[in-house]
Structure formats: C-alpha cells, structure tokens
Amino acid sequence: MRNGFTFFVGLFLALGLAWAGIVLGSHLQLGHLAPYFDESEGKAFPERMPGIAARGQLVYQDLGCASCHTQQVRRPDFGSDKARGWGDRQSVARDYVSQVQVQLGESRIGPDLANFGARPQAVDADRLTQYLYDQHGGMPAYRFLFETRKVTGERSAKALRAAAPAGWEIVPTPRAEALVAYLQSLTNVYEYPEARPVVPAATKEGEHK
Amino acid sequence: MSDQDPIDPRLEQAGASDESLLTAHEKLRGWKADDGANYRMLPLVLLFAFSGLIFYAGIYLNKYSVRYSPSAFDENAPANTGAGPAVKVDPLVLGKKNFESVCATCHQATGLGVPGIYPPLAGSEWVSGSNERLIRIVLYGLKGPVKVKGVEYGAAAMPVFGKVAGSGYNWSDEKIAATLTYVRASFGNTSPAITADQVTAIRTKEGDRKEWSQEELLKLP
Amino acid sequence: MTTAPHAADNAEVTEVDTSARCALLLLLAFAVLWLVVSGVLALVNLVQLHTPALLADCSLLTYGRTHALQETAFIYGWAANAGLAVALWILARLGGSPLRSLNWVMAGTVFWNLAIALGLVGIATGDGTSNAWLHLPRYVLPMMLVAYGTIAVPGVLAWSGRRHETAFAAQWYGVAALFLFPWIFSLAQVMLVFVPERGVLQALVAGWFVQGAWTLWLAPLALTAAYYLVPKLSGRTITSYEFAALSFWTLLFVGAWTGGRHLIGGPVPAWIPTIAVVSCALLLFHYIVVALNLRAAFSGGGSTVMKFMALGLGAYVLGGFIDAATALRSVAAFSQFTYFSTAQTQLALTGAFSMLLYGAIYFLAPRITGQPWPSVVLIRAHYAAALTGTVGLVIALAGAGWIQGHDLRDPLVSFAAIAAHVRPWLLIATAAQAILLFGNLLLAAHLVRLIAAKSAAPAAGLFRPAPAMEAPAS
Numbered sequence: 009m010r011n012g013f014t015f016f017v018g019l020f021l022a023l024g025l026a027w028a029g030i031v032l033g034s035h036l037q038l039g040h041l042a043p044y045f046d047e048s049e050g051k052a053f054p055e056r057m058p059g060i061a062a063r064g065q066l067v068y069q070d071l072g073c074a075s076c077h078t079q080q081v082r083r084p085d086f087g088s089d090k091a092r093g094w095g096d097r098q099s100v101a102r103d104y105v106s107q108v109q110v111q112l113g114e115s116r117i118g119p120d121l122a123n124f125g126a127r128p129q130a131v132d133a134d135r136l137t138q139y140l141y142d143q144h145g146g147m148p149a150y151r152f153l154f155e156t157r158k159v160t161g162e163r164s165a166k167a168l169r170a171a172a173p174a175g176w177e178i179v180p181t182p183r184a185e186a187l188v189a190y191l192q193s194l195t196n197v198y199e200y201p202e203a204r205p206v207v208p209a210a211t212k213e214g215e216h217k
Numbered sequence: 218m219s220d221q222d223p224i225d226p227r228l229e230q231a232g233a234s235d236e237s238l239l240t241a242h243e244k245l246r247g248w249k250a251d252d253g254a255n256y257r258m259l260p261l262v263l264l265f266a267f268s269g270l271i272f273y274a275g276i277y278l279n280k281y282s283v284r285y286s287p288s289a290f291d292e293n294a295p296a297n298t299g300a301g302p303a304v305k306v307d308p309l310v311l312g313k314k315n316f317e318s319v320c321a322t323c324h325q326a327t328g329l330g331v332p333g334i335y336p337p338l339a340g341s342e343w344v345s346g347s348n349e350r351l352i353r354i355v356l357y358g359l360k361g362p363v364k365v366k367g368v369e370y371g372a373a374a375m376p377v378f379g380k381v382a383g384s385g386y387n388w389s390d391e392k393i394a395a396t397l398t399y400v401r402a403s404f405g406n407t408s409p410a411i412t413a414d415q416v417t418a419i420r421t422k423e424g425d426r427k428e429w430s431q432e433e434l435l436k437l438p
Numbered sequence: 439m440t441t442a443p444h445a446a447d448n449a450e451v452t453e454v455d456t457s458a459r460c461a462l463l464l465l466l467a468f469a470v471l472w473l474v475v476s477g478v479l480a481l482v483n484l485v486q487l488h489t490p491a492l493l494a495d496c497s498l499l500t501y502g503r504t505h506a507l508q509e510t511a512f513i514y515g516w517a518a519n520a521g522l523a524v525a526l527w528i529l530a531r532l533g534g535s536p537l538r539s540l541n542w543v544m545a546g547t548v549f550w551n552l553a554i555a556l557g558l559v560g561i562a563t564g565d566g567t568s569n570a571w572l573h574l575p576r577y578v579l580p581m582m583l584v585a586y587g588t589i590a591v592p593g594v595l596a597w598s599g600r601r602h603e604t605a606f607a608a609q610w611y612g613v614a615a616l617f618l619f620p621w622i623f624s625l626a627q628v629m630l631v632f633v634p635e636r637g638v639l640q641a642l643v644a645g646w647f648v649q650g651a652w653t654l655w656l657a658p659l660a661l662t663a664a665y666y667l668v669p670k671l672s673g674r675t676i677t678s679y680e681f682a683a684l685s686f687w688t689l690l691f692v693g694a695w696t697g698g699r700h701l702i703g704g705p706v707p708a709w710i711p712t713i714a715v716v717s718c719a720l721l722l723f724h725y726i727v728v729a730l731n732l733r734a735a736f737s738g739g740g741s742t743v744m745k746f747m748a749l750g751l752g753a754y755v756l757g758g759f760i761d762a763a764t765a766l767r768s769v770a771a772f773s774q775f776t777y778f779s780t781a782q783t784q785l786a787l788t789g790a791f792s793m794l795l796y797g798a799i800y801f802l803a804p805r806i807t808g809q810p811w812p813s814v815v816l817i818r819a820h821y822a823a824a825l826t827g828t829v830g831l832v833i834a835l836a837g838a839g840w841i842q843g844h845d846l847r848d849p850l851v852s853f854a855a856i857a858a859h860v861r862p863w864l865l866i867a868t869a870a871q872a873i874l875l876f877g878n879l880l881l882a883a884h885l886v887r888l889i890a891a892k893s894a895a896p897a898a899g900l901f902r903p904a905p906a907m908e909a910p911a912s
Contacts (some may be wrong), residue, residue, distance in 0.1 A: 012598060015605075015610075015613075016617070018687065018690070019613075019614055019617055019618060022654070022687070022690035022691045022693075022694075023618055023621055023622065023650075023654065023694070023704070024702070025691065025692075026646065026650065026691075026693070026694030026695050026697070027625065027646065027650075027694070029695060029713070030642060030645075030646045030694070030695060030710065030713070031629065031639075031642060031643055031646050034287075034639060034642050034706070035635065035639055036711060036812075037285075037287035037707065038287055038636075038637065038638065038639055038707075039635075039636065039639065041287075041636070041637065057770065069566070069567070069568040070507050070564035070565065070568070071497075071500050071502050071503065071564075071565055072500060072501070072502015072503050072505060072566065072568060073502055074502070074568050075501065075502045075505040075506070076501065076502070076776055080703075080704045080705050081292070082703035082704070083291055083703065084677045085774075085849060086703045086771050087703070087771050087774075087846065088642070088846060088847050088848065088849045091849035092849045093849075096649035098290055098291070098703070098705070100290050100705050101287075101289075101290075101637055101638045101704040101705050101706060103636050103705060104705065105636060106637075107637065107638045108634070108638070109567075109568065109634070110637060110640045110641055110699070111568060112639060112704060113643045113775075114570065114775065114779065115775055115776075115779070115780070116775035116776065116842075116846060117487070117853075117857075119853060120855060130749065142877070143490060143494075144853045144856070145852075145853050146490055146853060146854060146857040147490065148486070148490035148491060148494035148500070148501065149491070149494050149495075149685075150500070151494070151495050151496070152495060152496075152497040163576050164493075169440070201288075202288035202289070202290065203290070206291045206292070206293055206294045206295070213592075214492075217575065220498055224740040224741050224742075224813070225741070225810070225814070226741075226742040226743075226800070226817045226818065227804070227810040227811040227812070227814055227817065228804050228811070228900060228901075229448055229671065229741055229742070229743050229800065229801055229814070230901065230902050230904070231668065231670050231671065231673075231901075231904040232669075232670060232671050232672050232673025232674075232904070232905070233670055233671075233673045233674075233904055233905060233906065233907035234449075234450070234903070234905070234906060234907070235531050235532060235534075235904075236534075237905075237906035237907040238601045238606070238669055238670060238906075238907050239532060239604075239606055240602075240907070241604060241675050241908070242604075242606050242607070242669075242675060242676065242679060242905040243604045243606075245675060245676070245680065246604055246679075246680070246681040258680070259678060259730075260678070260680070263678070263681055263726070263727065265731075266723065266726065267684075268725045270589075270719055270720050270722060270723055271720065273719060274716040274719055274720055275715075275717060277712065277716050277719070278712060278713070278716050281706070281708065281709075281712040281715075281767075282709040282712045283707075283708045283709060283712070285707070285708060285709045286708075286709070287707050288707070289707060289708050289709075290705065290706070290707065290708055292708040292712055292767065294620060294708065305687035306883070337704075369901075371522035427566075
C-alpha cells in the first residue's frame with residue numbers, strides 16, 4: 009500500500025490547517041471578546057437582550073427570516089448601507105457577543121435589520137405588528153402569528169385595527185410579540201473603539217508601508 | 218468494436234477497461250516537464266501560472282490583512298488599529314452630553330443660570346478662574362452664600378459629583394474633567410481644558426470631606 | 439489479487455458490479471426521490487419570491503422554511519446519496535474487488551434517509567437551526583454521522599485494499615470525499631449546534647463548514663465521477679496528468695480557507711475575508727488543471743454521458759472563475775447579498791455537481807442492473823431539460839442579481855421597487871426550475887422502469903469487452 013499513510017496524513021493536514029486557521033485562529037482572537045464597559049455611561053455594551061427579545065430571536069431563527077434579511081451593516085464607503093439609514097457605522101464582532109444565535113444572513117431580499125430598533129426611520133411596535141399581519145412591501149403576511157378570538161368583555165389593548173368580524177378581534181400571539189420585541193431590541197449604535205471609521209489620513213500612512 | 222457504431226445512450230460502452238486505465242495512468246505518474254528532446258510548453262506555462270497566483274496572493278495578503286489584527290474590520294486600516302489602549306472620547310463631546318443631561322437642569326442649557334437662584338456659568342469668574350477652586354466645587358459641592366459676577370446668591374447648594382463619600386452622582390474623574398472642559402470652552406468662556414489627572418490629584422489630596430463654603434474656597438490659590 | 443481472476447480483467451461487468459446492485463440501487467433510489475422533493479420545494483420557494491402570498495398562511499412552508507428545506511433535501515438527500523453511490527462504485531471498480539459489508543451500507547442508507555426525512559419535518563415545524571447548509575435540527579445529526587460512517591467505510595476499504603499500488607486521480611478524490619466529510623460535519627455540529635461558539639464565531643464556523651462541505655466533499659465526489667468517466671469513455675489517457683496531483687492538493691489545502699468569502703465587509707476581522715479572497719484566487723490553478731486534464735470531455739462525440747460530463751465540467755470551471763471574481767472586494771460590494779450569489783450556488787450545485795452525477799448514473803445503472811435503460815427518448819429529454827433548466831436558472835438568477843446589486847447601491851430605490859425590477863427575471867428562473875423538475879421527474883420515472891424491468895437478457899452479452907487504453911503517446 010504505497011503512499012497510504014502519507015495520503016491520509018495529507019488529508020488530515022488539509023482539513024486541520026484550514027480549520028485551525030479560520031476557526032481556531034479566530035476563536036483565539038475573538039473567543040473571549042467581552043462587552044465593552046463605558047465609564048461615562050456606567051454600563052457595558054452591547055446591552056443584554058430582554059428575555060422576551062431572546063425568545064423572539066428563536067422565532068426569527070425558526071421562521072428562517074435570515075434567508076431574506078441580513079444583520080450586518082457594512083462600513084459607510086462600502087455599498088449603500090449608511091445611505092439607506094441602516095446604521096452610521098459598520099457592525100463589529102463585539103455587537104454580537106451576547107446573542108445566542110447570530111443571524112448575519114447572506115441575502116438582502118429585504119432590508120438589513122442589524123440596527124432596526126435605533127434607525128432614524130424607526131417603526132414602532134404597533135406598526136411593526138401590523139406589518140407582520142398585512143403584507144408589507146415584498147414581505148409576506150405572517151397571519152399564523154396572530155389569533156382571531158371572540159371579544160369577551162373589553163377589547164384587548166393589543167388588538168389590531170384590522171378588519172375583524174363584529175364581536176371578534178385579532179390579537180398577536182406571544183410568538184408575534186416576542187418577534188416584535190426582538191426586532192425592536194436590535195441596535196448597532198454604540199461607538200466601540202474598534203468601530204470608528206478609518207481616518208483617510210491614516211489610510212495613506214498605511215499605503216506607504 | 219469499430220468506432221462507426223452509433224452510440225446507444227441506453228447502454229454506453231466503455232472506451233477502455235479499468236485495468237488498462239489504471240496501468241496507463243500509472244505510467245504517466247512522475248515529473249516530465251522536459252521529456253528528453255520532447256520539450257513541452259504546457260507544463261511550464263502551468264507552473265508559471267501557479268507561481269503568478271501565489272505571487273499575487275502574497276501581495277494581496279500583505280496589503281490587506283492588517284497584520285491579522287482582531288480589531289481591524291476595514292482592510293485599509295492602519296496596522297495598529299484598535300491594538301493600543303482604547304481611543305479616548307473627545308472630552309467636549311462627552312462633556313456636552315453630561316452637561317445637557319445633568320448640569321443644564323439648574324444652570325440652563327445656555328449656561329446663564331436663573332437670576333437670583335442658580336448662578337450663571339457664562340463669564341463666571343469661578344469657571345474661568347482658579348482650577349483648584351472649580352474642581353473642588355464639582356467634586357465636593359458648595360454650600361452657603363456665594364457671589365458670582367457681582368451678584369450675591371444667598372443659599373447655593375451645588376451637589377456632590379465626585380467619586381467621594383456622600384456623593385449622589387459618583388462621576389469618574391474623567392467625566393468631571395470632560396464636563397469642566399466643556400463648560401470652560403462654551404457660553405463665551407475660553408479657558409484651558411482640565412485633565413482627569415488634575416481632578417484625581419485634588420480628590421486624593423482632599424480625601425472625603427463635606428461641601429465647601431465660599432470662605433474656604435477663597436483661601437485657596 | 440485473489441478475488442478476481444485475470445481472465446476477467448477486461449470484462450466490463452464483474453462481480454464487483456453485480457454484488458453491489460442492491461446497495462447502490464437503494465442509494466440511487468433515495469437520491470432521485472430527494473432530488474424530486476427538493477425540486478418541488480425549490481419551485482415553491484422561487485414562486486414565493488415573486489408572489490409572497492403563496493402558502494403564506496401555512497406556517498410549515500414560509501419562504502424561510504422552504505428555502506431551508508429545499509437546500510437540505512438537495513445536499514443531504516440528493517447530493518449525498520448519489521455522490522456516495524457513485525464514489526463507492528468507482529472505488530470498488532478501481533480497487534478491483536467487490537465492496538465489503540454491503541448489509542451495513544444498506545442499513546446505513548436507510549437510517550441516513552430516515553434522519554433526513556425526520557430532519558425535514560423538524561425544519562418545517564420550527565426546529566431548524568438557521569445555519570446555511572446545516573439547517574437540520576440537532577436530534578438527527580448524531581444519527582446521520584453514524585449512518586454516514588457505515589456507508590462510507592467500505593469505500594475507503596476498497597481503496598486501501600486496491601490491487602494497483604499507484605492510486606488513480608478518481609480514487610484520490612473519492613477517498614478524500616468519503617473520509618473528510620464526517621470530520622467537517624461533526625466539527626460543525628459541535629461548534630454550531632451542540633456547544634455553539636460565541637458571537638460572530640458562529641458565522642465563521644458556518645462559513646468554513648459550507649466551503650469545506652463543497653471543496654472537501656461535494657466537489658471531490660463529482661470529480662471522482664469526472665476523472666473516472668472521461669478517460670473511461672474516451673479511451674484516452676488524461677492530458678497533463680502529472681499536474682492532477684498538484685491540482686488535487688491545491689483544492690484540498692486551499693479550499694476550506696475560502697470560508698470567509700461571504701463575510702466581506704462584515705463584522706469579522708479584515709484578515710479573514712482577505713484570506714478567502716486570496717484562496718479563491720489560488721484555487722484558479724485547480725480549476726485550470728481540471729479543465730486541461732478532462733478536456734477530452736468537450737470533444738466527446740455522440741455519447742450522452744460525455745455530454746453531461748462536458749456540461750458539468752464547464753459549469754465547475756466557470757463557477758471557479760466567477761467565485762474568484764466575486765470574492766474581490768470591489769466586486770463583492772456589488773454582488774454580495776444578491777441573487778447573484780444564489781446563481782453561483784446553483785451553478786455549482788445543479789450545474790456542476792448534478793450534471794456530473796447524472797452522467798455517472800446513466801453509465802453506472804445499466805452495469806449494476808444488467809439492463810439497458812428502457813428508453814432513449816427519456817434520456818435525451820432529461821438531458822435537454824437539465825441543460826435548458828440549468829442554463830435558464832443560472833442566467834435568470836444572475837440577471838436578477840445584477841439588477842438587484844445595481845438597485846441596492848442606490849439608496850433611493852426602495853425594496854418594493856427592487857422586487858418589481860427583478861420580477862421578470864424571477865419568473866424566468868421559476869420556469870427554468872419547473873423544466874429542471876420535469877427533467878428530474880423523467881429521471882425518476884426512468885429509474886423506476888429500469889429497476890422494475892426484469893428481462894431475461896444475460897448481462898454478460900450486453901457489454902462489449904472494453905478495449906485496452908492507448909499507450910500514453912508522449
């Protein structure tokens with residue numbers, strides 16, 4: 009069996025080197041990345057997600073929202089991310105340290121959501137809930153996240169202003185509420201030291217090297 | 218076995234047996250870039266292409282890897298991005314934020330105060346004058362009568378801001394320095410900045426103490 | 439040395455083929471079944487893109503879920519089963535002795551496919567993990583790993599027990615694919631699903647896994663078929679064969695480093711995408727050599743198998759060059775996050791992988807069943823459908839991606855406007871996907887007929903004894 013042993017060593021090396029380089033290498037660099045404590049604000053960033061938002065992240069994950077929406081803002085001179093109001097700075101690794109399941113996404117059939125809760129054209133929770141019920145833009149309606157029920161006593165404060173038969177109301181399920189809370193909790197604003205844009209003068213200096 | 222047979226897609230015949238396929242390629246193994254007098258261009262061209270790719274890869278890697286820094290997200294960043302200590306926030310920006318969220322409640326966003334109740338900061342001799350006095354007022358507070366710009370304020374009650382006993386704000390020295398720097402550069406004031414080190418020095422010198430009064434402060438340089 | 443007598447050395451069908459009949463047919467039947475399932479799901483998925491209301495009230499089949507379902511059914515259903523069948527068969531034939539422990543292979547096949555069925559139900563009911571190429575819920579993953587092992591081990595054994603000491607290119611690719619996948623798969627499972635990494639490291643592991651699964655598993659499986667069938671059909675040796683080994687190791691050593699390809703401009707340190715860009719460029723050497731090695735496929739004459747090979751290889755090499763181009767940062771700023779990336783994936787999966795595997799199946803099935811395919815028309819129709827479907831799908835998606843990329847750069851163009859602009863292209867893509875599905879239905883029907891047909895014709899008479907390969911002329 010000529011070359012048998014060397015062949016398998018080669019296969020292992022091929023696999024191991026790429027794994028060590030990309031996965032292990034970045035793990036060593038970023039694995040212990042901690043939230044950034046801001047003295048002047050007296051708290052750490054990114055802030056922890058409220059519990060309901062963490063549940064909403066699971067809804068986002070299992071419905072596969074990431075197949076149409078990214079959650080990564082590219083730097084201002086890269087694409088139109090800033091011009092579209094998705095965020096003033098590029099997303100950095102630290103933005104994601106407290107997320108259980110990171111949903112960077114690979115497709116922008118819909119807009120980026122990394123900074124959804126803090127965008128200048130922010131959508132409030134009621135309108136967002138309505139968007140999920142109606143078809144909004146190219147996004148399908150998610151009617152199964154709502155239930156139609158009989159009004160007993162007073163109308164629910166959460167009921168949508170959608171056309172429901174008299175005596176009935178349409179209310180979001182806990183899953184819909186969690187999803188909305190999650191989307192509202194997404195922010196990408198805090199200025200980490202590493203998130204500052206590169207100064208053009210510094211770029212020139214870099215080129216001289 | 219003639220080549221003129223139409224090929225039946227239902228049953229494609231092999232052009233070579235497995236055994237001969239293996240044997241033929243076994244003979245082809247080995248390096249034959251220059252096979253005797255049979256000089257061949259293709260291997261050289263391929264090798265050249267491979268070296269070219271490696272060369273390009275090296276250049277690109279060298280130019281855009283930012284020395285494998287974990288905190289450089291822009292490939293054009295200078296190599297030391299984020300590697301050193303965290304970049305300080307501009308004190309004027311931080312100071313403005315602090316002033317507007319806390320100080321402006323009494324001294325007003327214009328720095329003019331409220332006549333008879335809250336003394337002004339704009340053009341105040343206390344702001345533009347001695348560092349020693351100004352820092353002490355913010356660190357430990359001020360109680361009792363005070364005279365600003367010739368006007369007497371009967372019962373001043375500047376709260377304690379520093380990280381000292383009895384403080385309701387517990388502002389860090391950096392935060393106090395930034396706020397004072399902002400105040401000294403705004404509302405028409407043009408006094409030099411105050412550093413966090415100056416604040417730290419006074420705080421360590423004085424330790425924990427009660428609010429200052431005007432008389433005590435005026436004894437200081 | 440002992441199992442096959444030398445008299446049978448040039449017989450086209452031997453015990454190697456007949457003994458593996460049941461196991462390989464089972465793999466192929468499952469493969470084609472999932473191919474059709476994935477085709478239906480892909481069609482639904484594409485229609486949902488331009489008509490979002492379709493099935494919107496059905497929580498099992500939202501766009502996000504049909505996307506995950508069709509991808510999973512394609513990769514773990516069609517690609518894995520078909521690739522394993524072809525690789526096992528080729529390794530056994532080149533090894534020169536029948537496959538061992540075939541009962542284990544069949545048991546493994548049943549469990550592997552059971553796990554996929556379970557996994558697809560899991561994704562539809564909300565257990566999906568939202569990781570590209572690894573949407574499968576956590577509870578089926580360990581079972582798949584074990585099942586894969588039982589299927590793949592006989593292939594590796596066939597290689598290590600081979601009669602010729604010097605291994606042939608098809609054998610390198612086959613063994614590498616069979617052997618490496620469990621490692622990639624288990625590492626990805628652990629780091630993404632069971633003990634997830636923190637933050638963006640998840641995206642990096644996922645990127646490494648996707649590129650690893652392509653360059654260390656699916657692409658080598660397809661190349662196993664190509665490197666075996668092209669010389670086998672043409673009767674001529676591989677051109678510039680001395681470079682095949684360098685090309686093989688380039689793919690293996692460089693391939694998985696392209697993991698950061700889709701994270702350009704993303705929240706990962708800049709060196710990771712930079713390495714991916716560089717690796718994509720280095721891989722060009724591999725693609726050039728594959729094109730040179732197997733160029734006989736492009737002058738194949740009337741053989742249908744060879745036509746499939748030519749299409750697949752063309753798509754493979756073209757895909758490599760497009761990958762290298764879109765990995766460049768200035769191009770990625772434009773093409774990233776658009777349908778153009780989808781087009782690239784389709785070019786690789788349905789263009790390169792499926793075509794090469796179709797060809798291999800048409801060559802393999804008559805040899806293990808001892809029957810010719812029942813119909814010439816069905817084969818020709820499948821070829822025509824696969825060709826027009828793939829070309830239409832890739833071009834339409836690329837066109838949509840081009841427009842989308844252009845529109846995304848202009849902040850004033852709303853998403854509703856983009857959807858309207860790309861709609862015609864998506865309609866073409868849907869039609870192309872329907873044609874592909876039709877072709878795959880033909881393949882499925884044809885395979886059923888082939889298995890069902892029990893003619894009395896003796897297998898031995900069907901195949902001419904294969905001629906000896908021409909001696910390498912300089």
